[in-house]
Amino acid sequence: MINYLYRLLLCISGCLIFLIFHSFIGSSPSLAAEKIVFRYGIFAQSLPVADIRKYAETKKVSSDLQSFLGYLKPKQQQKFQEALQVKKSLDIVALNKLVDSEIGKLFLFGASRAIARRDRAGVPALRSALLLGAKSSEGLSILSFLESYPSNKLVIDVPATLDLVSKSKSFFTSDDPTPKDNLSSSLFWQLELQYQVYASEGKQFSGCLFGDSISAQIGDTLGEGNFNFGINGLSSISLVQQLQRLIPTKVKCEKTIIAVGGNDAWYQLSDEDFRKKLLEAIALVRTSGTKQIFLIPAFYSTVAASKDPSLAAPLPKVEQINAVINQVAASENVPVVAEGIAPLYENNVLKDNFTTDGDHLNAEGLKIYRQALLNILGK
Numbered sequence: 001m002i003n004y005l006y007r008l009l010l011c012i013s014g015c016l017i018f019l020i021f022h023s024f025i026g027s028s029p030s031l032a033a034e035k036i037v038f039r040y041g042i043f044a045q046s047l048p049v050a051d052i053r054k055y056a057e058t059k060k061v062s063s064d065l066q067s068f069l070g071y072l073k074p075k076q077q078q079k080f081q082e083a084l085q086v087k088k089s090l091d092i093v094a095l096n097k098l099v100d101s102e103i104g105k106l107f108l109f110g111a112s113r114a115i116a117r118r119d120r121a122g123v124p125a126l127r128s129a130l131l132l133g134a135k136s137s138e139g140l141s142i143l144s145f146l147e148s149y150p151s152n153k154l155v156i157d158v159p160a161t162l163d164l165v166s167k168s169k170s171f172f173t174s175d176d177p178t179p180k181d182n183l184s185s186s187l188f189w190q191l192e193l194q195y196q197v198y199a200s201e202g203k204q205f206s207g208c209l210f211g212d213s214i215s216a217q218i219g220d221t222l223g224e225g226n227f228n229f230g231i232n233g234l235s236s237i238s239l240v241q242q243l244q245r246l247i248p249t250k251v252k253c254e255k256t257i258i259a260v261g262g263n264d265a266w267y268q269l270s271d272e273d274f275r276k277k278l279l280e281a282i283a284l285v286r287t288s289g290t291k292q293i294f295l296i297p298a299f300y301s302t303v304a305a306s307k308d309p310s311l312a313a314p315l316p317k318v319e320q321i322n323a324v325i326n327q328v329a330a331s332e333n334v335p336v337v338a339e340g341i342a343p344l345y346e347n348n349v350l351k352d353n354f355t356t357d358g359d360h361l362n363a364e365g366l367k368i369y370r371q372a373l374l375n376i377l378g379k
Contacts, residue, residue, distance in 0.1 A: 033149040039116055040158040049146045056084035056143060089139040089220045092131065094198035099127050103190055113163075116155040125150050179309075181267050183231070183238040192231050193242060197249055200227055204252040207377040208290075210239055210281075211259030214299055214361055218370055226377060227253075235263040236277035243284040256290045257376055258282070261298025261321040265313035271324050278328050294376050295329050295336045297322045302350045305358025312359040315349065340372025 037046045051062040059081065061069060069077055098104045105123070112122035132148035134140040146154065183189040206225040209215055215230030222228060229242065239260055258281060264274045285293055298321045301312035329336045344354050344365055352358075354365030361369060 033146045033154040034152045035154075036146070037153055037155045038158055039155055044155075046153070049143070052084065052146070053143050056081070084142055087139040087141045087144075088134070090134045091195075091199040092135055094195055095134055096131060097198045098191065098195045099130060101194060103187070103194060107187065107191055114157055114161040116157040116160075117151075179267055181233070181235045181237040181263065183233050184241050189231065189233075189238070193245055196229055196242075197246065200229075200246065200251040201249040202251070203227075205254070207255040207257065208251075208253035209257045209259065209373060210234070210242070211257070211296070212263050214262070214366075214369065215259050217361065217366055218373065221370060222373060222377065230259075233263060234260060235267055235269065236260050236274055236281060237264075237267075237269070239281050240277055240284065243281060247284055247288050252288060253285075253290045255292045255294065255377060256285045257294045257296060257373060258285070259296035259299075261325055262301075262313065262318065265298060265317040265321045268313075268317070269321075271320060274321060275324050275328055278325065279332070282328070282332055282334065293332075293334045295325055295334055296341065296372075297325060297336060297338050299341075300345055300348050300350050302352060302355060302358040305350075305355075308358075311357065319348065337372065337376055340375050341369055343368050 033049055035046045035048050036052075037044055045067075047064050047068060048062070051065045054060055054062065055065055069080075072080065099108060108123045108126050112126055115122055115126070117125070129145050129149040130140065133144035136144040136148065138144055205227045207222065208226070209218070209222065209228045209230055211230040212234040213230070213232040215228065215234075216232050218228055218230065220228060229246070231238070231242070234242070239258070258278075260278075260281075261274075264277075269277075282293060298318050300306075300315060300318055303315070305312040306315045306318075326336055328334070344350060344361070350358070354361055354368070356362045
């Protein structure tokens, strides 16, 4: 959720100059942003929000929007269109608590640096737009955020946005050639986990999903009574840390699905370390009173992606991780459910027509994964 909020704010701050990457409970606002103004020093250019909504709904491009899209490559234009379609249904009470928490205020303060205002109301304005946007009928999206922003225009400070993007990249990239699970030290991880605590504390769910970015992509589409705890970058290491934080809140899951392993392979975790962490995660889940636990095999990438260390793990390493998953499943009497996601692969390689980048699933791939999850939750 928080990773989405983060990307959403950056997308708003820079989407039309294409700085998108991996995004009060009460009456309606008296004002809403009617246009976005991009300011770079003494230069400024504006774009009507209505043009963006028209583009999102019909793909029709106004003359003003065309001048912006002209700076984008075809793939970037596609990502922009896709970003406009993302809508998040969030727990308003939990979101309200989050933005009022110390870490939430820190997040809003950092994001507010990208938005130029003459007054000092940048943080309250962002807070209001997030809460009102999340309360809208379509949920939180780029458009619902803009249309809830308490001003008739939203002024983007382009240099400040570039600086924010540059600093944020350190969360997703590293000079170390071997990626590591450093999620627990990340502000965005802490925000995401805090939201999950607020949204699930003391509640009982029919099904709970714990997984990495592919599971996070499923969002809240698993139906009422189920909760998606998926977080980008999750491995068995951060899964244990996540469970250690959540279980004391008395959250209950009748069924629990664990879908990790891909990042463990990418982080080059040894078989023994992965086995220990997966066993620890299963033990923690059992202490919460769950009745059934299901494991999903680690996701394979395409051959091309597997050869890019910055994108995915080598396929043989994923094979090793999956062998360990099967061994743990046998020793713990926990089923591994692989048949539902089998259509995604051919000879344990992700099919090109189901992926956006060789490692993550596109809309068609997510349909298959989502149905596999629903089949488990419906059993």
